[in-house]
Amino acid sequence: MGLPIAKNLIESGYALRVFNRTAGKSDCLAALGAKLVSSPAEAAQPSGIVLTMLSDDRALAEVSMRGDELVKALGPGGIHVSMGTVSPAASREAAQHHIGFGVSYLAAPVFGRPEAAAVRNLRICLSGAQAAKDRVLPILESLGRGVTYFGPDPGAANVVKLAGNFLLASAVEAMAEMIALVEKNGIGRERVLELLTSSLFSCPVYQIYGKALVAQRYRPAGFRMELGLKDIGLVLQAAAASRTPMPMAGLVCDRLLTGVAKGRGDWDFTAFALAAAEDAGLKIPEQ
């Protein structure tokens, strides 16, 4: 995910210093003019801006707080823009930590897969201190189709991102149950989805994931089920922290647990939809 974003930043004329935790992954960026460095701190410049795309709370804590190297390198006036899908709590903690070094932390999680990032089709949620927000806005706007600012609470944008992922996963489970019902009644899944996704549900989530559920091809993964499980875990964690019962999120989490329990953690996350089919005694195709 970081790769297409970095490419677009270079293309937009920004000078990048790039660090990746997995060596070699960012080599292609060097050819485009980026300077590859060997630690997060080396990517930072005094009062500069660092964007991170980290996969979970632990990675965020490690990269942005361990040894205080990154924040010391950024120093007063520096900004850390955290674009990964992490918990609101992790964002709030990092923001609190960064303040001590004069560094602003912004949460800027994105909606969209790497293919969408490549064509600047991301939707970006943003939250954190207003002044820092104003400074990074042009950069973020260059990466997608719009940035929505949700105020100074650094965790707010993460809540919205998790809310959207929950809505998406719920739609997949609902489609999966619906498909099982029509199939058990001898009706073709394809025609039903065609009808619904050309009328009441004529939007990307139902059209794209509906097609995936019709095709029942879950490998290779566009977005791994293990990551989907991580995300819904974050939803439930944020729900518990804010005292918000979310029974549908609990149901979806159980479905993802079942998928991973059956050894499908590396399949596309939409494969959790197989639970509805299997519970109904339907055969699923070999992957």
Next chain:
Amino acid sequence: MGLPIAKNLIESGYALRVFNRTAGKSDCLAALGAKLVSSPAEAAQPSGIVLTMLSDDRALAEVSMRGDELVKALGPGGIHVSMGTVSPAASREAAQHHIGFGVSYLAAPVFGRPEAAAVRNLRICLSGAQAAKDRVLPILESLGRGVTYFGPDPGAANVVKLAGNFLLASAVEAMAEMIALVEKNGIGRERVLELLTSSLFSCPVYQIYGKALVAQRYRPAGFRMELGLKDIGLVLQAAAASRTPMPMAGLVCDRLLTGVAKGRGDWDFTAFALAAAEDAGLKIPEQ
């Protein structure tokens, strides 16, 4: 729902004989040229076509089977097009019954509220015998934006209609839980829904029902919660009959039961979304 459909049929040049179980409800159709009659059987003509829009299985059985009056009046070659949201089982039973009188039964449930019917914006699901289907197709096509035929099983179209209603109700519950989560995190529901319904979820269900959930105005009802509960009951009944576990449908049914239990059966069905807010300790506005 029958009223705007009847108006459109008259406008399209069809000669109508109209019966309504509630006296007076169809008086305005007489002014447009329809002949009002005083029993379902009188609406039928030998080998003719009768459309019914009945609210539940019991009404369908009563109007179409009691005393065999309607089917005797239709006689061999007659067609009964049943447009209400009833169970697949009720359709299959009526079809079986009608065959004995030479009458074809077609299920033709519709997606769309009365306002959509008025502007010929319905989506119609159709199933039942092929020959009868061919004869009524032009009539049904004149009523909406498309008719999708799901084969000879008379219950098939009902399954699809119930499947769509289930998908819709699931989307409402998911939005309700999502809204509760963002509100408990101090984020405005309106901005989040704006973001999601202009991107991943840019389709009528999320846009229209999302607006209703943002406004939290559930009276007067566009579609009564009691009817929503009836529909989800039919979903679970069809699921049980076809051995299809649908945990999300069970969850939505419980939410509707809660809404009706709290005395909101006459509110709009989307008010079942209040359960997520109330369970999260949020105050809901007076209706």
